[in-house]
Amino acid sequence: MLPLLLSLLPVADSGSCSAGTAYLQLQGNVQRAVQLRAGEFEPVDGAVGRACRGATSTDNRPSYFSAIHGVSSLEACKTECLSVDTCKGIEYSTGRCEVWTRPEGIQASRALEGYSCYRLVDESSSTTTTTPFPAGAFEAVNGGIDQACRGGNRGDNKASHYTVLSMPNLVECQAECYSRADCKGVEYSNSRCEIWTRAEGIEASLTLSGYQCWRKTGGCSAVTSELGATDALCSEACSYLAPGQWPCGEGGPCFCGATTTATTRVTTTTTTAGTTTAASTTTAGTTSTATTTTTTTSTTTTTTTTTTTTTTTTTTTAATTSVGSTLPPSSLVEQTVQALQNSNSAGVFQYDTGNGWLESDIYTWPDMIEAVRVMATSGVGQLKLWLGDSNHIYGLVNVAAFLAQCMQETIQYNACDENNWSDNNVVAEAGGSTYSSTSSCGQLHQSYQDYGCSAEEDALAGGRMACEVDLNMEMRAFTQAGWYGAPAKLFCAPKSKVPKAPRWDYSSPWCPQEGGWGYEAPFADDVDLDTYFDYVNSGGGCKDYQGIKTGGWKFDGSGCVDGACPGADAPLFGQPEGRTDVEGCCWWGRGVIQTTGTCNFGKLNFFMGKRAADENRAAIYPSIDFCKNPNSICDPSSPPELKWVAGMFYWLNAVQPYNSGGWNYKTELKKWVDGGMKMSDTSFINGASGIVNRGCHNPPNCGTGELHAGPARATNFQKVLKAMGLI
Template identity: 45%
Template sequence: MSRLVTIVPALLLALQACSAVSPDDTSDGGSAPRRDGATPIDERDGGGGPIDGDGGTASDRDGGSSGTTDGGAPASCAPACGSGTVCVDGECVERVSGVPGIDSVLLGDPTRFDEEVLISQNPDLSWRPSRIYKWRDFVQAVTTMHTRGIGDMRLWLGEPGDPEPARSRYALVNLAAFLAQSMKETIRYDACDENNWDMTNGYAISNACGQLGQDYAGAGYDCEMACPRDPSMRMTAVTHAQWYGAPGPLFCAPNATLASVSGRSDGRTGRWNYGFDCYPYPASQPGFVAPGGDAWTRPQCEVYEGQRAGRYEWDGSGGSVEGCCWWGRGVIQTTGRCNFGMLNHYLGAGHLDPARFPRPAGALYPDVNFCRDPEAICASTEHPELKWIAGLFYWMSSVEPYSRDGWVYKDRLRAFVDGGMTDGTFIDGVSGIVNRGCHNPPCGTGPLDGAADRRANFELVLTTMGLR
């Protein structure tokens, strides 16, 4: 804990301040946005100087070079590394940690992990391998956060002085606990972007701004490191729910941009009418490819592949989505302007006054501006590991250093391993931290959601890793 405070005090203080309550998870996928303590990191508004450019058009997405950049940023590997290797500073190497017991699991055959662990549920409740979460991307993210990290903070894979095979078990259990939470939060839904899941307002288009009464750009998600407000931002989510009539992807755009489809000058939008039937189901026909571009410009009933019902209805029932580009993204749903601002400062292009907020040496992704383009987490083709990186950033800063009322994460993990890996209270405590912000919910935010699923996920990952 003190080590984290020494290294990145502003990060830890911001995370502690970002303690917004996470709403109950939903059953239609993509669950509720995650927060610091209640899941990923969190956000607020304001703080820091303006960023260059007009913001949010994603024009600079994937625009980085492959060489080492200013500040000692890592070089990428081109072509991509082959099986059994990962990219470290521009070279493909057969090493994640240098510990055989760890590396043999992570760099071994990915098939079983892709086909049995990283699986998603179809609308008919059958299961299939995830289309967006892949083991190789996860291993690359683990390698990057362990070998490069943020400043002196590294993803924990045991201590160098830990004897074998205990160190390997500590490291793999840490990763298994992370995966168990990720499987529940997003992987089972194949969601990278937050789904429009709040039906209390009729699946309002303005759910992009915050669901169940939240405001992802507002004061409840603010901190000094937050991305600046930018009403010119315009983007559409990459992923969305898939059930019959499921709402189309979340999007944000200036009021003036949407006036042509809403017919309104006050910025009000509408809702997704999930009961509208799309017969003869053009989006379900063989060979159909969903159109790209802005969601609101796509033909009715052709908003996404497989759509069989639903449409946007611009009846004024939803609020403005101007500047509402901060919905949850990534494997543990990083949400809001504070969280994206911290990602941008510590991992990305940066946007803050360096006199007040010194930049860590060698930012991992100086070519990615998470403030201009938060959608890069889900859309980047150059950095497909970003959807994992965002979640690991939360894990390193909020779970690994967790210590409250005598419950210390690493101590409990060691005790779990040393005790024969039979104590179910360990994963329940971790689930509480991620889902509700404390190891012993309810802690003012409600009961733990999906405890049984999280336990089962943990057991599955441990078995697949060969620890059972």
């Protein structure tokens, strides 16, 4: 299976582009001279790995740009922009150029692998392309676009909730709101700006063409340009962290001065009446109070937001409520967990043995429930598993969509570690040797140890986010595929111990079975690595895992050269030739949605592991060093929910916040649930599957290929929902 968590690929900065005359090739092989505008291009939030956006990181209306396909390079895309009088900047990904003509320019960006965003600085332009408030200061209400703001429900539009002003554009409307402590958000349409001051804030919206609704969240800004800090970067980076944590405090380059304090009251129908519990957390002079009252009335939710300014520095503990985020009420978590515990989970998590299906012994329902509890309560900084606001059914469907992907990607193989899947077909496409042991270094033109993080992520981490590569690191995976003759577990070792990489021969030798003549017991899973490496170097076979039927290590055969069997090259990662060793190759994929590469393990360590603890930040796993031991995710001695948590970390980052091309993940989920959860309507699950498998909700429209195994993922989704008793 392909690793799903890929780091940003490096894209060369072409520098500035000045005025001049370019000759553009036209159809019919005719040339004409085009006078280019004067101006230079500046990177937006570092440019590399950033997709351009309008007023906020979710503002990506098609009217803002013209997409040109077949553009060969970033430089050519810049030339396209300079030939358009109204161009404000460009977004470029391989072969695709967006020429942005939005009058307000490019004011924000979003992290997106393989994209670059540049703003055109043109002295002749009178339009400013900066906002007087940091990116992330406002969040879209139910998608934002074509939404009119409402109070407690869709019919609540009292005139006392807001003040009407005349503003030329949305940005100035938001700027007015940002400057006022009593403002909770804005509604904007055709110069009409509603400044919402309702004490409880904006809790609902009504679909209405031409309107936009944005809720004020509080924001973070850069107080220095050191470490490459920008307002947009600070806003995005600090959204992952609890208040006061470096770099969003403690003398860091970011300052978060608008703090959101939320009070949520949830009432549900139970047999217990009059029971009230309250919890309060004080952070840097700001008190966050969560109150849950249980009565026999119907469910209602009220959120009160208060903006304050703080200047003190705090030391954050795991119990601190994060800026801009409301911890899911304990009753909501309990409802979700109880529903999962009451589910009929037998037969849901199964894997294919080749001769039938068995219950997975690696991925279990109870471990998954514990991961849900951890990620819904502690989470990672501000990121928490979404359990549906006030309706736990939404949360269960979110979990079901996540599990549908896990069942397709890993559970059906009973694999925690990445399998060696570089078979004849892969080699025919990518080169190398069939089932080379260098698959641990990277498969299909990947080089996992060269997955560098972006400059912005390095700045967030104070210099380096990715794990350092230790060339002396040695380890062996815990799992491998289970089919007849399946390749052995991936491993890594310095060249001093395994000088040349062999390949796995799945057809020879045939392995005697227990009780038969010539049988030798396979190695234990915890075999001494020196013993195992000696066995590999000698071309051994039949001892790599329990139940092996055939297979062993070879240093010759198709694709092998001079006693080594190379893998595929990885030119995008600085590896123009296929690897012939496994030195430093310890960063293969692990977990239920596979965490792969030095950057992604570094992120886990920074946000969840030992590095967070060492730097006095809240950590879910303070004793686990994901950089020193990437094997910890699949280690049977690790917390059993960890392999789930690592996958949920991806889900929280990439899927839950997805909002692109008019498709918002949470909005579509709610729409599907409210529409009766009809399995004949696969629009929601196909969209979620597309995000995981191809990076967008509507493949192949994003240019990364067709959705793989869409029907199987939808079937998995249905299977989980039935187990939960929802359908």
